Amino acid sequence: MKNRKISKIKPLSVKGRLLKKQMVAPDKCLLSLQVDLSFPAPQPGQFIMVKPSKYPHLLLRRPFCIYNFTPSLIEILFQIVGRGTEALSLLNLNEEIDILGPLGKGFPPPPRDVDNILLVAGGMGIATLSFFAQSLSRKKASRKIITYVGAKTAQDLPPIKPLESKHLSVKISTDDGSLGFAGTVVDLLQADLPSLLPHKTIIYGCGPSAMLRELVKIIDPKTKCYLSLEERMACGIGACLGCAVAIKGKGGSLSYARVCKDGPVFRSTEILW
């Protein structure tokens, strides 16, 4: 928990409205939310807490990483997994949405002299990494930015269109081999590491916790690696202590950090699996 900079961007609590809704797969939804121009530009890796303003059966907002941001427009990409995500996916155009953000501590920028930036996404983990990749690709620097995207099948593959630019490259894996490398995204990365690691490399990951755990296993602790974590949240601003994650405290003993405020991005070596 050393050098933990908490974002200086002051979060706002605002009303947005649904401008566009796309089902990018039968269970995956991309929402474009219109907000006031004054909404602060989020750092890659930050998130927002969202809830339909008028949906009567939901109590808490749900946290979503930012998939894309342009002034007055926030995009979130998610899989429908429960009541909250379902309610959002059923919203009609122009309906009001309560938005709180930007929240949390995003991805620390890579050092200037880095040669390889590896973004490793398991499934919907791509949402936050896609935004990060695009922001990295706009900076003038000679370095490789490779995004690894893993899905169960070709059908489950989240959208990767924003990553198909000349400064970025994408590598795909599917568990069943229906597209790209056959195996997990961690297997795919592992196959590449020997040729990449001789150069200065930084790794950023996001995905299901089982995938992140596997990722950490194959990375030397000396290689800088940052992971964006997920946990159920109530408030999103560090008050409820609901989104605890076990980390190494003083002397390596167990301690809990808040995913919402101390994260969602953590150094891989901080986390206790």
Next chain:
Amino acid sequence: MKTINLSVQVGPLKLKNPVITASGTFGYGEEYADFFDLNRLGAVIVKGLSLVPRKGNPPPRIMETPYGMLNAIGLENVGVKRFIKEKLPKLKKFTVPIIANIFGETIKEYEKIAVLLTEAGGVAALELNISCPNVKKGGIIFGTDPRTAAAVTERVKRVTSLPVIVKLTPNVTDITTIAKSVESAGADIISLINTITGMAVDVKHRRPYLKNITGGLSGPAIKPIALRMVWQVVNTVSIPVIGMGGIMTAEDALEFLIVGAKAIQVGTANFVDPEAALKIVSGLETYLANHNLNEISRLIGTLRID
């Protein structure tokens, strides 16, 4: 236009308005200072403090349930000493009364925390969380046994000059017995209700949603129960009562005031909307204006029963 007076006298506490943020839902105040001026609240109650820091329970700690949420945070907190050193100085910059919620595993611990906070200054009152187990008495929950509840109240009263609020657990057969018991032990104020113990199961994996298995239910789901208990207690004791449980809007707050609560606490609503407590303050103002009333205190305990 008439000036609207929201101030209330809650036993020894004079509050600018009856809206108080509930312990455990408002951090140490600083988390919400980004969103509004805390001085606009009646009072702020900080996250429950123990003698030594507590790590809390392993995750998952929360789960949304119909119109409510379950939590099993496990009383994670920085401990009273770090609170006094790091959090209290920041809170002292505000003029809003700061109430410290405290809990212990033994009566001795409650006493020690009370003494430290009384000596520290800058705390307007103590709220005793008696919904935790007494390790010296086989783990019985302080607040479910009238004698234990009275004993902890009396012992804390003896060591502090601060007003003592006793926060009751609803997980009892008869809330009025406990209320009478803490009143006779010297409590200045009673607040209720704490969360109701509940549970939720993920049928896909046949696992409890919370690592702790059970948790405390809060939110609109518990409001009718809370209101009933507040009404019962108001009719039983003569000390002032602070009502809470599922208050999301000014209308919810009014229900509690009308049945006789002198003030109310806003809890889970703070998670849903960081400005919820402030909106309740303005909503109360609007209500009074619309009903041609100028003092909120005249509304308290005015339930009409034909």
